[in-house]
Amino acid sequence: MKTYKEFYTLIEQRIAAFSFDGNPPELYNPLAYMLSLGGKRLRPVLVLMANDIFGGDTEKAVSAALAVEVFHNFTLVHDDIMDKADIRRGMPTVHKKWNETVGILSGDLMMIKATQLLCETDTSRLKDLLGIFNTTAVEVCEGQQIDMNFESRSDVSVDEYIQMITLKTAVLLGGSLKLGALVADASLENANHMYDFGKNIGIAFQIQDDLLDSFGEGDKIGKKIGGDIAANKKTLLLINAFEKADTLTRQEMEQLMHNTTVTEQQKIDGILAIYNKLNVKDEANKLKEEYLKRAFAHLEKVEVEIDRKEVLKNTALDLMERMS
C-alpha cells in the first residue's frame, strides 16, 4: 500500500510533465498557472488510493486522477469569477491576472480537458467512469448555484446547508474514490461504499473548515480568524445561530452583519460572542462526528482486508487533524 505522500509525489510529477502547449496562449497558460499553484492534491490522491486498495495498477488510474484535479481547477476558476475573488492560494486569480473572458474560456477548456483525460483511462468501464464523472460535475454546478442563492437569503436551514456542501464539495471526494475503485475493477457495491465514505468525509471536512474559521488558532490555519463572519458567509455556525437565536439576538446579529457603522472586528467579536452564547460550536462538532461515523461505517463495509483500508482512514483523520 502506498502512502498519501507517495501518491502526492506521483501526481506532482505528472502535473509537472503535463504539456500545456496550445494556441492561443491566453487559453492554455491559465491551465498551467492553476495547476502550478499547488495544494494538497486530495482528489487525485483519493483516486489513486481507492485504486490501490482494490489492488489496481496505479499507472492505469493516473489519467483519471489528473482528470479530477483538472476538473477541480475548472470549478475554482469559474467560482472565483462568480465570487469576485482576487486571490487564490496567495496568488492572483485567473480573471484578475488575465481578464474575465480568459477566466470563462480557460475554465471551459479545463472542463473539456478533464473529460479528455478521463477518456484516456485504460479501462473497459469507460462508460461507467464517465457516468460518475458527469453526474458529479452536474452536482458540483448545482451546489455552486445553491451557494450563490444563499447569499441573498436569510432563511437557510441546516439541512439545506448540508445539501449545499454535499453537492458543492463532498460528492467530488466520493466521486474520486468511486472512479479509482472502478478503474481497479472493484464491484459496484464496494465502489459505492467508497463513494459514501468520501461523501460523508467531505461533509465532515467542510464542517471542520467552518469551525476553524471561527474557533481555530489563526496562526496555525494560516488565515485570520473570522474571515467567514466578516464576509457574512452562511456557514453552518451562522445558520445554526440564526435558527437558535431568540428575536432579540437575531436582531443583534442582523445589526452586526449589515450595519455599516460596525467595524469588522466589532462584527467578528460580536458574532463570536453570540456563537458562544448559543453553543453552536458543540452542535457543529456533534454533526461533524456524526458524518465521520457514517463515513467510517461505509468504509467498514468495503470488502477488502482491513489493513488495506487503514491508509484511507488514517488519511481522513490526518487531514482533519492537520486542519485543526
Added chain:
Amino acid sequence: MKTYKEFYTLIEQRIAAFSFDGNPPELYNPLAYMLSLGGKRLRPVLVLMANDIFGGDTEKAVSAALAVEVFHNFTLVHDDIMDKADIRRGMPTVHKKWNETVGILSGDLMMIKATQLLCETDTSRLKDLLGIFNTTAVEVCEGQQIDMNFESRSDVSVDEYIQMITLKTAVLLGGSLKLGALVADASLENANHMYDFGKNIGIAFQIQDDLLDSFGEGDKIGKKIGGDIAANKKTLLLINAFEKADTLTRQEMEQLMHNTTVTEQQKIDGILAIYNKLNVKDEANKLKEEYLKRAFAHLEKVEVEIDRKEVLKNTALDLMERMS
C-alpha cells in the same frame, strides 16, 4: 433519405420532450430557455443526415444530435457574456435575463449535459465519438479566444481570420457530420471526408455571412446592413480592405472606425465606399467559392451512392441561397 425538414421536425420534437427539471431552477431554466429560442438546428440535423447517408438508424443518432445542439447552446451562452451581448434571437441573453453567475454556471451545466447526451449513444465506438466531440470542443474554445484577441489587434491577416472562423464555427459542422457518420458505423476515411465537407462548408457559410452584412438586402436577411461595420468587427472584408488599402485609405478607415465625431451611418457608408473601391466583395466571393469547391470535392470522395449524398449537397446550397 429523409429531408432537412423531417430531421428538423424530429429534433424539435425531441427538444420539446426534453426534461429540464432540476434544482436549483436558476441552473436548469436557462437550458430550457436557450433551447426554446429555436434556430435552424443545423448541427443536430447534420448529425442525423450523415448517419442517414450511411444507412444508420436515426433513432440511434438522436442523442448525439442533441448533444451537439446543447453544446452549441453552451457556447452561445458563454460567448454572449464575453461579447456583452444583450439580445440573442430577439430575446434577452441568459446573463441579461438572469445574471452573469447564472450565465457562467448554466453554460457549464450545458457543456456537461452535452457530454452526458453523447454518452447515451448506443454505439460500440463511444470512445471515438468522445474523441471527436472533445477535440472539436477544445477547438471552438480556441477559436473564441482568438476572436477575442482580434478585438485589440489591427494587423489580423486573412489567413488568421480563416483559421479563427474554422475553429470557432466550421469544425463543429464538420464534427457533427463525422459523429453522425460514425454512429452509422461508416469507415474512418468516409467519416473524415464528411468532416472536411462540413468544415469547408462552414468556412464558406461564415464568409457569406460577412458578405451579407455589408452587401445583403437588409429586409431579406432580417437585420440592418452594416452591423459588423458599426461594431468594428474584424470580418474578412475589413481585414482584406486593410491589407489592400494604401496608407491614405488606411488612415481614412482608422478615422471612420475610431473617431467619435463620425456618426454610425457615416461610418457604414464610408467603409462601404472603401470596400467598393478596393473590390473586397469579389475577393471574398472568390474565397467563398474556393471553400465550396473544396467541400464538394470531399463529398464526392465519400463512398456511397451519389443519390444518397445529394441531400447534403442540396442542403448546403439551399442554406447558402437562403442566407443571401
